[in-house]
Amino acid sequence: MKIGAYVCKGCGIEERLDTVQLASVAKRDGKAAIAKEHEFLCNADGVAMIQNDIDNEGVNRVVIVGCSRRAKTEAFSFEGVAITRANIREGVIWVRPDTDEAQETTQEMADDYVRMGCAEAKHMKIPDASGEQSLNRHILVVGGGVAGMTAAIEAAKAGYKVDLVEKSGQLGGVLGQLYKRVPAKNGLQGPVDTNVEQLVHTVEALSDITVHLNTTVAKTEGAPGRFAVELATESGSTSEVTVGAIIQATGFTPYDINKLPELGGGKSPDVVDQLAFEALAKGAAGGAIKRPSDGKEVKNVVFIQCAGQRSDQKGHLPYCSGHCCTTSIKQAMYVKEAGGDATVLFDDLRTPGAVGEDFYRAGQERGVTFSKGKVSEVQANGSLKVNFTDLILGEETAAEADMVVLATGMVPNSGPDPYAQLELEQAKADGNTDRVATLEASLADAPASILNLDYRQGTDVPHLKHGFTDSHFICFPYETRRTGIYTAGPVRRPMDIGQATEDAVGAALKAIQACENAALGQAAHPRSGDLSFPKFRKEGCTQCKRCTVECPFGAINEDEQRYPQFNESRCRRCGTCMGACPVRVISFDNYSVDTVGQQLKAVDIPDEFSEKPRLLILACENDAYPALDMAGMTHQEISAFARIIPVRCLGSVNTIWVTDALNSGYDGVVLMGCQKGDNYQCHFVKGSEMAHYRMSKIDDTLSQLNLEKERVQTFEVSITDIQRIPKIINDMETLIGEIGMSPFKF
Amino acid sequence: MSDVIATNQTILVVGGGISGLTAAIEAAECGKQVILVEKSPTVGGRVGQLYKYFPKLCFPTCGLEIQYRRLKANKNIRLLTMAEVTSVTGESGNYNVDIKLSPRYVNENCTACGACAEAVEAEFDDEHNYGMKKRKGAYLVSHMAYPQRYVIDPRIIGTPDADKAREACKVGAVDTEMQEQNLKLQVGAVVWATGWTPYDAAKIQPYGYDRFDNVITNVEFERMLDPFGPTGGRVVRPSDGQAPKNVAFIQCAGSRDHNHLKHCSRICCMASLKQTTYLREQFGDEAKSTVYYIDIRAIDRIDDFHQKVKQDPNVTFVKSKVANIVENKANGNLVLNGVDTEGYNRYANEHDLVVLAVGMESNVPAGVLPEGTVINEHNFIELDEANGAIFGAGCSSDALDVNRAAQNATASALRAIQVVNRVAGLEG
Amino acid sequence: MSNLNQTMLEKYRSNFLKEVEANVEEGEWVKMCMQCGVCSGSCPMGPHWAHPPQEIFMMIRAGKREEVLSSDSMWMCTSCYNCIARCPRGLPITHIMHGLATYAKRLGLVPQEQPTAKFAQRFWDNLSKTGRVNELKLGLSLYFMNGFGEGIKTALKMKDVGMGMVKTGRMNPMEILGGHSCKDKAGIQKMLKKAFEIEEGKIAENKMG
Amino acid sequence: MAKREYSFYPGCSSQSKASSANYLKSTKTICEELDIQLNEIPDWNCCAASIGYAGGGELPRMTLSARNIALSQKHNAGQDIVATCAACWLATRETKERLEHDASILDGANQALGEIGIKVESDIPKTRHMVEVLIEDIGYEAIGSKVKRPLDGLKIAGYVGCQTNRPFGIDGESFENPRYLDKMVETLGATPVEKYDKKVSCCGGALMFSEPEKSQALVKDIIEAAYDGGADMIVTPCPVCQMNVEVYQGHINKTYGTKFNIPVVYYSTLMSVAFGRSAKEAALEGQMIRAKKLEDLAK
Numbered sequence A: 001m002k003i004g005a006y007v008c009k010g011c012g013i014e015e016r017l018d019t020v021q022l023a024s025v026a027k028r029d030g031k032a033a034i035a036k037e038h039e040f041l042c043n044a045d046g047v048a049m050i051q052n053d054i055d056n057e058g059v060n061r062v063v064i065v066g067c068s069r070r071a072k073t074e075a076f077s078f079e080g081v082a083i084t085r086a087n088i089r090e091g092v093i094w095v096r097p098d099t100d101e102a103q104e105t106t107q108e109m110a111d112d113y114v115r116m117g118c119a120e121a122k123h124m125k126i127p128d129a130s131g132e133q134s135l136n137r138h139i140l141v142v143g144g145g146v147a148g149m150t151a152a153i154e155a156a157k158a159g160y161k162v163d164l165v166e167k168s169g170q171l172g173g174v175l176g177q178l179y180k181r182v183p184a185k186n187g188l189q190g191p192v193d194t195n196v197e198q199l200v201h202t203v204e205a206l207s208d209i210t211v212h213l214n215t216t217v218a219k220t221e222g223a224p225g226r227f228a229v230e231l232a233t234e235s236g237s238t239s240e241v242t243v244g245a246i247i248q249a250t251g252f253t254p255y256d257i258n259k260l261p262e263l264g265g266g267k268s269p270d271v272v273d274q275l276a277f278e279a280l281a282k283g284a285a286g287g288a289i290k291r292p293s294d295g296k297e298v299k300n301v302v303f304i305q306c307a308g309q310r311s312d313q314k315g316h317l318p319y320c321s322g323h324c325c326t327t328s329i330k331q332a333m334y335v336k337e338a339g340g341d342a343t344v345l346f347d348d349l350r351t352p353g354a355v356g357e358d359f360y361r362a363g364q365e366r367g368v369t370f371s372k373g374k375v376s377e378v379q380a381n382g383s384l385k386v387n388f389t390d391l392i393l394g395e396e397t398a399a400e401a402d403m404v405v406l407a408t409g410m411v412p413n414s415g416p417d418p419y420a421q422l423e424l425e426q427a428k429a430d431g432n433t434d435r436v437a438t439l440e441a442s443l444a445d446a447p448a449s450i451l452n453l454d455y456r457q458g459t460d461v462p463h464l465k466h467g468f469t470d471s472h473f474i475c476f477p478y479e480t481r482r483t484g485i486y487t488a489g490p491v492r493r494p495m496d497i498g499q500a501t502e503d504a505v506g507a508a509l510k511a512i513q514a515c516e517n518a519a520l521g522q523a524a525h526p527r528s529g530d531l532s533f534p535k536f537r538k539e540g541c542t543q544c545k546r547c548t549v550e551c552p553f554g555a556i557n558e559d560e561q562r563y564p565q566f567n568e569s570r571c572r573r574c575g576t577c578m579g580a581c582p583v584r585v586i587s588f589d590n591y592s593v594d595t596v597g598q599q600l601k602a603v604d605i606p607d608e609f610s611e612k613p614r615l616l617i618l619a620c621e622n623d624a625y626p627a628l629d630m631a632g633m634t635h636q637e638i639s640a641f642a643r644i645i646p647v648r649c650l651g652s653v654n655t656i657w658v659t660d661a662l663n664s665g666y667d668g669v670v671l672m673g674c675q676k677g678d679n680y681q682c683h684f685v686k687g688s689e690m691a692h693y694r695m696s697k698i699d700d701t702l703s704q705l706n707l708e709k710e711r712v713q714t715f716e717v718s719i720t721d722i723q724r725i726p727k728i729i730n731d732m733e734t735l736i737g738e739i740g741m742s743p744f745k746f
Numbered sequence B: 001m002s003d004v005i006a007t008n009q010t011i012l013v014v015g016g017g018i019s020g021l022t023a024a025i026e027a028a029e030c031g032k033q034v035i036l037v038e039k040s041p042t043v044g045g046r047v048g049q050l051y052k053y054f055p056k057l058c059f060p061t062c063g064l065e066i067q068y069r070r071l072k073a074n075k076n077i078r079l080l081t082m083a084e085v086t087s088v089t090g091e092s093g094n095y096n097v098d099i100k101l102s103p104r105y106v107n108e109n110c111t112a113c114g115a116c117a118e119a120v121e122a123e124f125d126d127e128h129n130y131g132m133k134k135r136k137g138a139y140l141v142s143h144m145a146y147p148q149r150y151v152i153d154p155r156i157i158g159t160p161d162a163d164k165a166r167e168a169c170k171v172g173a174v175d176t177e178m179q180e181q182n183l184k185l186q187v188g189a190v191v192w193a194t195g196w197t198p199y200d201a202a203k204i205q206p207y208g209y210d211r212f213d214n215v216i217t218n219v220e221f222e223r224m225l226d227p228f229g230p231t232g233g234r235v236v237r238p239s240d241g242q243a244p245k246n247v248a249f250i251q252c253a254g255s256r257d258h259n260h261l262k263h264c265s266r267i268c269c270m271a272s273l274k275q276t277t278y279l280r281e282q283f284g285d286e287a288k289s290t291v292y293y294i295d296i297r298a299i300d301r302i303d304d305f306h307q308k309v310k311q312d313p314n315v316t317f318v319k320s321k322v323a324n325i326v327e328n329k330a331n332g333n334l335v336l337n338g339v340d341t342e343g344y345n346r347y348a349n350e351h352d353l354v355v356l357a358v359g360m361e362s363n364v365p366a367g368v369l370p371e372g373t374v375i376n377e378h379n380f381i382e383l384d385e386a387n388g389a390i391f392g393a394g395c396s397s398d399a400l401d402v403n404r405a406a407q408n409a410t411a412s413a414l415r416a417i418q419v420v421n422r423v424a425g426l427e428g
Numbered sequence C: 001m002s003n004l005n006q007t008m009l010e011k012y013r014s015n016f017l018k019e020v021e022a023n024v025e026e027g028e029w030v031k032m033c034m035q036c037g038v039c040s041g042s043c044p045m046g047p048h049w050a051h052p053p054q055e056i057f058m059m060i061r062a063g064k065r066e067e068v069l070s071s072d073s074m075w076m077c078t079s080c081y082n083c084i085a086r087c088p089r090g091l092p093i094t095h096i097m098h099g100l101a102t103y104a105k106r107l108g109l110v111p112q113e114q115p116t117a118k119f120a121q122r123f124w125d126n127l128s129k130t131g132r133v134n135e136l137k138l139g140l141s142l143y144f145m146n147g148f149g150e151g152i153k154t155a156l157k158m159k160d161v162g163m164g165m166v167k168t169g170r171m172n173p174m175e176i177l178g179g180h181s182c183k184d185k186a187g188i189q190k191m192l193k194k195a196f197e198i199e200e201g202k203i204a205e206n207k208m209g
Numbered sequence D: 001m002a003k004r005e006y007s008f009y010p011g012c013s014s015q016s017k018a019s020s021a022n023y024l025k026s027t028k029t030i031c032e033e034l035d036i037q038l039n040e041i042p043d044w045n046c047c048a049a050s051i052g053y054a055g056g057g058e059l060p061r062m063t064l065s066a067r068n069i070a071l072s073q074k075h076n077a078g079q080d081i082v083a084t085c086a087a088c089w090l091a092t093r094e095t096k097e098r099l100e101h102d103a104s105i106l107d108g109a110n111q112a113l114g115e116i117g118i119k120v121e122s123d124i125p126k127t128r129h130m131v132e133v134l135i136e137d138i139g140y141e142a143i144g145s146k147v148k149r150p151l152d153g154l155k156i157a158g159y160v161g162c163q164t165n166r167p168f169g170i171d172g173e174s175f176e177n178p179r180y181l182d183k184m185v186e187t188l189g190a191t192p193v194e195k196y197d198k199k200v201s202c203c204g205g206a207l208m209f210s211e212p213e214k215s216q217a218l219v220k221d222i223i224e225a226a227y228d229g230g231a232d233m234i235v236t237p238c239p240v241c242q243m244n245v246e247v248y249q250g251h252i253n254k255t256y257g258t259k260f261n262i263p264v265v266y267y268s269t270l271m272s273v274a275f276g277r278s279a280k281e282a283a284l285e286g287q288m289i290r291a292k293k294l295e296d297l298a299k
Helices: A019-028 A044-056 A089-093 A100-123 A146-157 A196-205 A274-284 A324-337 A353-365 A418-430 A433-445 A497-520 A546-550 A576-580 A593-602 A624-633 A655-663 A687-696 A699-704 A724-739 B018-028 B045-049 B060-073 B115-119 B160-168 B218-224 B267-286 B300-311 B402-427 C002-011 C016-023 C027-032 C038-042 C053-061 C065-069 C082-086 C093-106 C115-130 C135-146 C148-157 C159-167 C173-177 C185-208 D021-034 D058-075 D086-101 D103-114 D130-138 D140-145 D180-187 D212-228 D239-247 D249-256 D267-274 D292-298
Strands: A003-008 A034-038 A061-066 A082-087 A138-142 A161-165 A209-212 A215-221 A227-233 A238-243 A245-248 A252-254 A271-273 A300-304 A341-346 A369-381 A383-390 A395-401 A403-406 A410-412 A485-487 A615-620 A642-647 A668-673 A712-716 B010-014 B033-037 B077-080 B083-091 B094-101 B123-125 B134-136 B181-187 B189-192 B196-198 B215-217 B246-253 B288-293 B315-319 B324-328 B333-340 B345-351 B353-358 B360-362 B390-392 D004-009 D036-040 D081-083 D127-129 D155-158 D233-236 D264-266
Touching: A003 A019, A003 A044, A003 A100, A019 A034, A019 A061, A019 A100, A034 A044, A061 A100, A082 A089, A082 A100, A089 A100, A089 A624, A100 A593, A100 A642, A138 A146, A138 A238, A138 A497, A146 A161, A146 A196, A146 A209, A146 A245, A146 A497, A146 B402, A161 A215, A161 A227, A196 A209, A227 A245, A245 A497, A271 A274, A274 A324, A274 A403, A300 A324, A300 A383, A300 A395, A324 A341, A324 A353, A341 A395, A353 C027, A369 C053, A383 A403, A418 A433, A485 A497, A497 B018, A497 B402, A546 A576, A576 A687, A593 A642, A593 A655, A615 A624, A615 A655, A615 A724, A624 A642, A624 A724, A642 A724, A655 A668, A655 A687, A655 A699, A668 A687, A668 A724, A687 A712, B010 B018, B010 B181, B010 B402, B018 B033, B018 B045, B018 B060, B018 B077, B018 B189, B018 B402, B033 B083, B045 B060, B045 B218, B094 B189, B115 B160, B189 B402, B215 B218, B218 B267, B218 B353, B246 B267, B246 B333, B246 B345, B267 B288, B267 B300, B267 B353, B300 B315, B315 B333, B333 B353, B333 C038, B390 B402, C002 C016, C002 C185, C016 C027, C016 C053, C016 C065, C016 C093, C016 C185, C027 C053, C027 C093, C038 C053, C038 C082, C053 C065, C053 C093, C065 C093, C082 C093, C093 C115, C115 C135, C115 C185, C135 C148, C135 C173, C148 C159, C159 D239, C159 D249, C185 D058, C185 D103, D004 D058, D004 D086, D004 D130, D021 D036, D021 D130, D021 D264, D021 D267, D058 D081, D058 D086, D058 D103, D081 D086, D081 D130, D086 D103, D086 D127, D086 D239, D127 D130, D130 D140, D130 D180, D130 D267, D140 D180, D155 D180, D180 D233, D180 D267, D212 D233, D212 D239, D212 D249, D233 D239, D233 D267, D239 D249, D239 D264, D264 D267, D267 D292
Parallel strands: A003 A034, A003 A061, A061 A082, A138 A161, A138 A245, A161 A209, A245 A485, A271 A403, A300 A341, A300 A403, A341 A369, A615 A642, A615 A668, A668 A712, B010 B033, B010 B189, B033 B077, B189 B390, B215 B353, B246 B288, B246 B353, B288 B315, D004 D036, D004 D081, D081 D127, D155 D233, D233 D264
Antiparallel strands: A215 A227, A227 A238, A252 A410, A369 A383, A383 A395, B083 B094, B094 B181, B123 B134, B196 B360, B324 B333, B333 B345
């Protein structure tokens, strides 16, 4: 191993700092074999200088002493070496006043960052993939509705093989039950053909797609690139396929109208939900729709929107299902076309976008009547009477109807909540009988498992809200907590046919991407392309299971001897397992207990009477560290005593770093991570939360050392806290001023 | 720029906003060669100008940071900024594209140290802040700008300011001789994601955006919340800098209207609901919001955010399209005239600030895409066989929120991949 | 007249909207209203309407035939065209109001003593006689439209205006003896008679239809 | 500049000794100055205005304007129809559009016209308001060049009203804040009232006769806003507006205890004075509320 440290003098660094000293610090303290200064390191000449040392001097650890790791990335990207940055631009000269008094501490700050950079470099290895899985261009799609079929077709069109599994005896799903569909294109048009036959035909015609009808998934084990999936048919016969990735498109079930007696649900055969009305329309095939009770041709239909949804009433759905307004308009058009009258009673008419609003206008042009009305009751004795408040005319009124259609919501067809399963296990372990009872009850109601994942953390994809398996992130709709498994269509989020189709295409891309990444041993987003993955020292492992339980992505299983199996291609490289490990046997090649631990130890700690405290700042690289950079760009002042180390995620912070810091004489420690809780912003879901939890336990350590517990503080910050973050750090300096320096300085 | 390499197996993504970034990155992470072109000096687009996202009230820059990191790390993507596509011809698997590269007058040596900006004196309206603020003639679009490289405003070229900028730069990054260039590329598929422009509020005459100081747009309101924005992060009345305590939000300002945009812009309802929470954030119980709407379109599961805001006693909802606005000349307040259609109540409500929830005007240009590309009457690109391998993404395909735009962009990326994979198959 | 009302009532019993679409000028637009209320808010006479346009459209859809046709709301229209200019759905509201008024009149449902209805009729009679408006006669007929006593009062009240107009050469007392007129009076009346026949014919069709 | 010819539709109110006789008079004056020749449509008839609907249904009303159009085509072939009265212009232009877009109306109207042996020919002439002619064909500059007697020191509220503004309006102007009267006022050397927010409010139109109280309430606001803007007088392009705003000030003062006494003039009157023509030619005697400041200038 050979460290080369390269000190940039540009961007005012030379004017503010003694770069000769920085170079000598790198050599003397950092053990750098080569330490060079350069006028302007990121220009062609500077880069060439470094490349030359790599090629001809055998440098394989490069320490860039200059700007932040977020700057000049194009210039400083060298193949086959480990690179670290000593951030003395954004991190030092831009956050320190340019005064004579400040000069000394500013230089010390920079010196320390050089030492830290070299220490990190010394303990880094160049990561390489495990080769655990090879390229498997084969995808499993569960669900044969419009989303599933679309996903299968699109993946096949991209050159991938697909196994399409459908529980029922035929493809088509809900789409197959429709008479017509809402158009996907703009224009004042009416309902259009579903083209479901073409879709089914395409699926059957494509040689790369294998359809499995009357089939379910009995077991799924493995990881992206090497999922071993056991398929079971009704008859009981099983077969196994090996796939690179999985798409779950299991759709939805209409909310049960029998739960809506006040709206006539279950009271009259002539009160139906939208899907049942489609069946009638299909039967009528363009002619007049005949009503179930007596076969009379319906002349007058009332559509009630938001039936049992957007309601806080117990047992109702709290959300809006998005498609119901356009669906009712479409069905009202059926009625108009057959010469009848149709009235839509709505609260808010939701026909968004260009296509949506066009369709609303089309409905009006065809003479569908729209009233903003709140229905109090549907009377079903003989003929139907809908009592409602006309919110526009402000009166109680009623409408006679031959039939009433209730626009009920979508209930997602997802499997049981894996975290409920985990909690049950925990509750059993804790002997919390009440909790066990309630959890067992709720899981008893839950639908059967869909994927039967052989995962340490439950059998199915985690729910986000209301049972939908959606991503929690706005920018990343396909973020998934089970790497290589993507959900699409109404199981992910309430949506209409158009969106479900789009959603399936996107999910197909993500599945394809998962196959490709797995083959290269690369991480999926957010650490895309990262080749490092957790490795552990078996002999040191105590089988405490923390890593397997705390992994936010359920990536880690336990082998028969109950040792962790990390499943590289499921792993998202956040390091939460590393942070969790009490015996510190888990590490990544380029990120380990040492790469951080040695950095903080490399810092020069002045003695107790120097009035120069030392503050260790562990900052999440996703939000806190960029905010610190921007604090630099906007010249916010930051304490000269702070030593900042970026971490992959606060979840990766091992408490040993904090105790080491305190033992080696740091006066304060600040951890900065993303927002936790229900609206978490942590890119690794639970990392920040775990860190907060672990740090709450550190008080014992502090009291053993008999140090004030204010010396260690954990904060939730966001990338926009450009002014707040410096303040947090400076406040810690003030606090130390008040409670005094740490006695642990040697 | 002669070093830009493209073939029929290359995917061209036009537009560096959230949709373009997503399409480019997702395709590149499938191992495809992508060229991403952005007209402005930085990627990030419209979302880079937002304070928070609904319904989570999280920060757009957070997601952008991740996307930028994926972009920096990925060697399959070639990013061209200040690059505008002027013509696309050809057919699926084989398109010829003309790109105009405007001079940035700053080369890759730039370290974003900011010396040039300090040296330059001339100031111009800051586009990033919708002209609510001035910026220097040499500037970095925002702290999040990527590429992190300064720009020289062409208007100072040939003035002493240009020389000042050049002299101030110690790394020789300022090149005032830079010329416009034209680039011809051959690509296999095109993902078109040029996004949207806020509808010109001045055209909505009854609301007097062009006549009354205290009538602003929802996008301008967003900028006020940025600590480094035009008002230092404070919500204020443009007329007198006072804190508004009684704010009106007018929905469908230019949307769902045959005099303006016929389509529903989808995001504006949620945006206004979100913005009522900004007022809460700044003024607590003192701030009152009134939302004037036709239909509140909080689609699908994010309706729970709507329900939450409805619970707020300080937020009032009025089902009414405001007829017109008159200024109270005495105090700069605005009197909104109209009729609450629920039960028919005539009102003349005085507010101290009016926020127009302006909609999305699609940026799909005329006469650039190949003859016969299906662009609907709302100027969105339809998904149509006739479009060959031209795929509209994000708000070039419909009025979409960020989440749906990213979703739709991911789908567009696969459609493009199918084309270049087919080409690869043929070319072996 | 009122028997026409009966026939229409029977024919369209179930659906007032259809009746309006078939018989009212620009009536086919009524269904396109999305209840935003911008018309009602924009109307200068808004405060005086029992039912503003957007509400009338809703009432038509709700089948409130009597209430709509016998209301004096549409007679409040000053033809300022604000509603048309602002309607996001492009409804020709002014014309629909005129159309509803005309139709109500045809069916004899106009409220007694509706001043605008009376004035409008007088205006028409006045102009259709000679082809041109005789402002003096129009004015006088107006004053006396509510009976002689009332007329004198109004006339006195309007005296200053009348005098002023005369003084400034903008009114001519002599007009009472005839005054302005088209040369081809007879032709104009023939022409209008024909126009009426055609229009009545249309309604008659709808009556059968 | 070559003489411009138009097919002129004066309308009932501008006949001699009718309510806007002064409008016609001053219009003739400015036309002389600007070299415009107005060829009156022979035996033109009333347009039924916006109040004719009760008596006449759709077709009879349209037929009236159709007759004027047909006569114009016959006698003033190839000339744009120009009206000075807002109602005349609007009714005729609306009829033009219906005739062009509604076959049954065209057919019905022609049947009726058949009774008197005329018919509407294809390509119906453009139907324009005099203001359009002044702005589009002559232009502010040319008008300015004719000013011999700038209206210095006069502050004038440009009251556009409704029917010259909606639904058609003047090209390039907005419904809510049309600037053309203000520009005209400036061109003539006077100062317009900025932010005159009753500029396009309704004066009650024909309802001044049937609903006087309600209409006068509207007029009150229009005048008040003009005073608030410091106006010496109000200028308007519409006879109904002119009459409603001018002649009821006495009544309004009685009802509201106001002291209104503000002249309301036509743009044509202003122009005539500015062009250096006599008070008589400007028809200043037609002002029920004397426009003293204009009279002094015209001396």
